[in-house]
Amino acid sequence: MADLGSACLLLALAVCAYGIGASLYGVRRGRPEFSESGRRAVYALAGILTVAFVVLEVAFLRNDFAFNTVADTSSRTTPAFYRAAAVWSSQEGSLLLWAWLLSLWASLALFLTRKRMRDVAAYATAILLGFGGFFVSLMVFYATPFATTRPAPVEGAGLDPLLRFPTMMIHPPMLYSGYTLCTIPLAFGMGALLARRVDADWIRATRRFAFAAWLFLGMGILLGARWSYSELGWGGYWGWDAVENASLMPWLTGTAFLHSLMIQEKRGMLKVWNVSLVLATGTLAIMGTFLVRSGILNSIHAFGGATLGVPFVTLIGVLIAGSIYLVVSRRDMLRSEHRLDSLLSRESIFLANNLVLVGLCFVIFWGTYFPLISEALTGREASVGPPWFDRYTVPLALVLVLLSGIGPVIAWRRATLANARRHFLLPAGCALLTLLVLLAAGIQEKPFAIAMFCCGAFVFGSIGGEFFRGARARRAMAHEAVPVALLALVRRNRRRYGGYIVHIGMAVLFIGVAASSSFQHASELGLSPGQSTRVGAYSIRYVRPTATITPKYDAAHTGSTLSLGAVLDVSKHGHHVATLRPSEGYYASEEASQGSVGSLIGGQPVSHVSMDAGLSRDVWTAIEPDIETPTLQKIVSVGNRTLPPEDAVVAIGYLARAYLQHPPQAQFHFIVSPLVMWIWVGGLIVFGGGLIAIWPAPSVVRSRVRTRLRARAAHGLARA
Amino acid sequence: MSLLAAVLIAALLAGVVFVVSAPLRVARRPPEPDSAARDELEVAREAKYREIRDAELDYRTGKLSREDYEAVDGALRAEALEILKRLED
Numbered sequence: 001m002a003d004l005g006s007a008c009l010l011l012a013l014a015v016c017a018y019g020i021g022a023s024l025y026g027v028r029r030g031r032p033e034f035s036e037s038g039r040r041a042v043y044a045l046a047g048i049l050t051v052a053f054v055v056l057e058v059a060f061l062r063n064d065f066a067f068n069t070v071a072d073t074s075s076r077t078t079p080a081f082y083r084a085a086a087v088w089s090s091q092e093g094s095l096l097l098w099a100w101l102l103s104l105w106a107s108l109a110l111f112l113t114r115k116r117m118r119d120v121a122a123y124a125t126a127i128l129l130g131f132g133g134f135f136v137s138l139m140v141f142y143a144t145p146f147a148t149t150r151p152a153p154v155e156g157a158g159l160d161p162l163l164r165f166p167t168m169m170i171h172p173p174m175l176y177s178g179y180t181l182c183t184i185p186l187a188f189g190m191g192a193l194l195a196r197r198v199d200a201d202w203i204r205a206t207r208r209f210a211f212a213a214w215l216f217l218g219m220g221i222l223l224g225a226r227w228s229y230s231e232l233g234w235g236g237y238w239g240w241d242a243v244e245n246a247s248l249m250p251w252l253t254g255t256a257f258l259h260s261l262m263i264q265e266k267r268g269m270l271k272v273w274n275v276s277l278v279l280a281t282g283t284l285a286i287m288g289t290f291l292v293r294s295g296i297l298n299s300i301h302a303f304g305g306a307t308l309g310v311p312f313v314t315l316i317g318v319l320i321a322g323s324i325y326l327v328v329s330r331r332d333m334l335r336s337e338h339r340l341d342s343l344l345s346r347e348s349i350f351l352a353n354n355l356v357l358v359g360l361c362f363v364i365f366w367g368t369y370f371p372l373i374s375e376a377l378t379g380r381e382a383s384v385g386p387p388w389f390d391r392y393t394v395p396l397a398l399v400l401v402l403l404s405g406i407g408p409v410i411a412w413r414r415a416t417l418a419n420a421r422r423h424f425l426l427p428a429g430c431a432l433l434t435l436l437v438l439l440a441a442g443i444q445e446k447p448f449a450i451a452m453f454c455c456g457a458f459v460f461g462s463i464g465g466e467f468f469r470g471a472r473a474r475r476a477m478a479h480e481a482v483p484v485a486l487l488a489l490v491r492r493n494r495r496r497y498g499g500y501i502v503h504i505g506m507a508v509l510f511i512g513v514a515a516s517s518s519f520q521h522a523s524e525l526g527l528s529p530g531q532s533t534r535v536g537a538y539s540i541r542y543v544r545p546t547a548t549i550t551p552k553y554d555a556a557h558t559g560s561t562l563s564l565g566a567v568l569d570v571s572k573h574g575h576h577v578a579t580l581r582p583s584e585g586y587y588a589s590e591e592a593s594q595g596s597v598g599s600l601i602g603g604q605p606v607s608h609v610s611m612d613a614g615l616s617r618d619v620w621t622a623i624e625p626d627i628e629t630p631t632l633q634k635i636v637s638v639g640n641r642t643l644p645p646e647d648a649v650v651a652i653g654y655l656a657r658a659y660l661q662h663p664p665q666a667q668f669h670f671i672v673s674p675l676v677m678w679i680w681v682g683g684l685i686v687f688g689g690g691l692i693a694i695w696p697a698p699s700v701v702r703s704r705v706r707t708r709l710r711a712r713a714a715h716g717l718a719r720a
Numbered sequence: 721m722s723l724l725a726a727v728l729i730a731a732l733l734a735g736v737v738f739v740v741s742a743p744l745r746v747a748r749r750p751p752e753p754d755s756a757a758r759d760e761l762e763v764a765r766e767a768k769y770r771e772i773r774d775a776e777l778d779y780r781t782g783k784l785s786r787e788d789y790e791a792v793d794g795a796l797r798a799e800a801l802e803i804l805k806r807l808e809d
Binding site for chain 1: 722725726728729732733735736739740741742743744746759760763764766767770771774775777778780781782783784785788792
C-alpha cells in the first residue's frame with residue numbers, strides 16, 4: 001500500500017500544479033470554466049490526500065513496520081489508542097496532516113464561495129493550491145511518509161512516551177486546523193488585492209473561517225497547556241517556549257483581525273490594517289509550522305529534521321515580499337471610506353485593542369525570533385526566558401482585559417460621556433469592591449495579580465450589565481420572561497453576545513493565570529516513607545512506595561515496562577484532603593548495549609503527575625524515584641549477565657520487590673496553585689462563546705429582519 | 721507494486737481527471753456579466769442593515785442618547801437608501 005500512498009502524493013502534486021495554472025488562466029483570460037476546473041482541483045486534492053492519509057493510518061494501526069515512519073514512531077507495545085495518533089507525531093505524518101487539513105478546509109471555503117467573487121476566489125484557489133503544492137512537495141522530495149524498508153523490522157521504536165496522553169490525540173489536529181484555516185483568509189485577502197476588489201465582500205466570505213481559525217488555534221494552545229501541566233513533570237502550563245509562542249502569535253493577530261474587520265464591514269475603514277493583519281496572521285501560521293518542522297529549535301514540541309529549513313524560509317520570504325508588494329501597490333484602493341466620528345466610540349476602543357494585541361505579538365515575536373537570528377549571526381546560543389516575556393506581556397495583558405470590559409459598554413460611532421459614565425458605574429464598582437476585599441483579606445503583595453483581579457471584576461460588571469440591559473430592553477419590547485428574553489437576545493445577536501461571552505471567558509482565564517502564577521506554593525525535596533512536608537496550608541506525607549510491572553500494556557495505557565511511585569496523603573489543618581499517587585514510568589529502549597534487563601527500563605523515564613484539582617486550588621505532585629541505588633543496580637547488572645531477553649522481565653519483578661522492601665529516598669515536586677481550574681473553565685467559556693458567535697443565524701430570522709429593515713429604510717426615505 | 725494498488729491508483733487517476741475536467745467538457749458558456757459591483761453593494765447593504773440594528777440595540781441598552789441615536793440612525797438610513805438606490809439602478 002506504500003505504492004498507493006506514494007502515487008497519491010505524485011498525483012496530488014500534479015493536481016496542485018494543474019489547479020494553479022487553470023485558476024490563473026481562467027481569471028486572467030476570462031475563461032470561467034478553467035477557474036471552475038481549478039476549484040475542482042482543490043476538491044480532488046482533498047480526495048487524494050484523504051486516501052493517502054487513510055493508507056498511512058492503516059499502516060500504523062496494522063503495525064506495518066515496512067513503513068519507515070511507522071517503525072520510527074510506533075511499536076506493537078504502543079496501545080492502539082496512541083498508534084492512531086502516532087501518525088502526526090512524526091515529521092512526515094504531520095506534514096501529511098497539514099496538507100490534508102488544508103485541502104479539506106480549502107475545499108469547504110471554495111465550495112461556499114462558488115457562486116460569489118469568482119475573480120477573487122480564482123486567485124485564492126491558486127494561492128491555496130500553492131500552499132498545498134508546497135507541503136506535498138516537501139513530502140515528495142524531503143520527507144515522504146511512504147518510504148519503506150524491506151525486509152520490514154519486526155518491531156518499531158515506539159511512540160515517544162511524553163506523547164502518550166489523551167489530549168495529544170486532538171491537540172495537533174486542533175492546532176493544525178487553526179494554522180491551515182489561517183491560510184484561507186490570507187488566500188482570499190491576497191486574491192482580493194490581486195483582483196483589485198478590496199471591499200468587504202472577501203471579509204464577509206472568509207469571516208467564519210477566520211473565526212474558526214482563531215477558535216481551533218485557541219483550543220489547540222489550551223490543550224497544549226493542559227498537556228504541559230498534566231503530563232510534563234515541571235508543573236507549569238506555559239513556559240514561553242518558542243513553539244508555544246509560535247502558535248500564540250497568529251492567534252493574537254487573528255484576534256485583532258476579528259475585531260477590526262467589524263470596522264471595515266460597518267464603516268469601510270481600516271482596509272490596509274485589515275488586509276495586513278490577515279496577511280500577517282497567515283504568514284505567522286506558516287512561520288509557526290516552520291519553527292516546529294524546520295529543525296532549528298531544540299524544544300519538547302519541535303519534531304523536525306534540519307532539511308526543511310530552506311524551503312520554509314523561501315516560502316516565508318515569498319509570502320512577506322508578496323504581501324508588502326500587494327499592499328503597497330494597492331494602497332490607493334485601500335483608502336478608508338470614513339473617518340472616526342468620535343474618540344469615544346467602539347471603533348476607537350477596537351483600535352486600541354488592536355494596538356495592544358499587535359504590541360503583544362511584536363514582543364513575543366522579538367523574544368522568540370531574536371535569539372534565533374542572533375544565534376544564526378553570531379553562532380552563540382541565546383535565549384530569553386519567562387521573566388523577560390512577563391516584563392512586557394503582563395502590563396499589556398492587563399490593558400487588554402480592561403479594554404475587553406470597556407468596549408462592550410461604548411456605542412458604535414459615537415457615545416456620550418454621560419452615558420459612558422453611567423455604564424461604567426457597575427464595572428468600576430465591581431473592580432473597587434474586589435480591590436477592597438483583597439486588601440481586607442491581607443493580599444497586598446503581587447500588584448499585577450491584584451490589578452488583574454480588579455480588571456477581571458470590571459469585565460464581569462461590564463458584560464453582566466450588558467446582558468442585564470439587553471434582556472431588559474428585550475422584555476420591554478416582547479414581554480418575555482427573563483430567561484426567554486436572554487436566550488432570544490443572544491440568539492438574535494449571536495456575534496455581539498457570543499463575543500461578550502468570549503470576553504468573560506478570557507477574563508476568567510486571565511484571573512486563573514494571575515492567581516496560579518502569583519500565589520502558588522512550590523517545594524522540591526527528597527522524602528522517605530513516613531516523612532512529611534508542608535506546602536502552603538497543606539501537609540503532605542509520603543505514606544508508602546508503589547511499583548507496577550507492565551511488560552505489555554499497563555492500566556493507564558502508557559506502555560511503560562515499570563512504574564515506580566508513591567502514595568501521598570494530603571491533609572489540611574489535620575483533616576484528610578486527598579490521597580495522591582504520582583509515579584514515574586520507565587520505558588523499554590532500543591539500545592542493546594544496556595543489556596537484556598537494562599534495555600527494558602532504559603528508555604526515557606516519564607513522570608506521571610497526580611493531582612487533586614478543585615475550583616479553589618490544585619495540589620499537584622510529581623515524583624522522581626531513585627533507581628540508581630547499589631541494590632537496584634546490582635539486580636539489573638546480574639540480570640543482564642544471566643537472563644536472556646525473553647526472561648528479563650523476571651529481574652524487573654525482583655527490582656520492583658526490592659524497591660518496595662527497601663525504598664530509597666525519592667525526590668518530590670509539590671505545587672499548590674490557586675484557581676488553576678479557572679484557566680480551563682475560562683477556555684471552555686471562550687470556546688462556547690466562540691461557537692455562539694460563529695454559528696450562522698437562522699435564515700428565516702435573517703430574512704425577516706431584512707424585510708423589516710428594508711421597510712424601515714424605505715420609511716426613512718419618506719421622512720427624508 | 722501489487723495488482724490491487726495498481727487498480728486503486730488507476731481508479732483514483734480516472735476519478736481525478738473526471739472531476740477536474742468536468743467544467744471543460746461542457747459546451748463553453750458565454751461569460752457571465754460581471755456582478756462584482758452588485759455583490760459589493762449587496763454586502764454594503766447587509767452591513768448597513770446590521771449597523772442600523774446595532775445602533776437600535778445600543779440605544780435600547782442606553783449606550784446612545786436619544787439625540788445621538790436619532791442622528792446616527794438618520795445617517796445610517798440615508799446611507800442605506802443610497803445603497804438601495806444604487807442597487808435598483
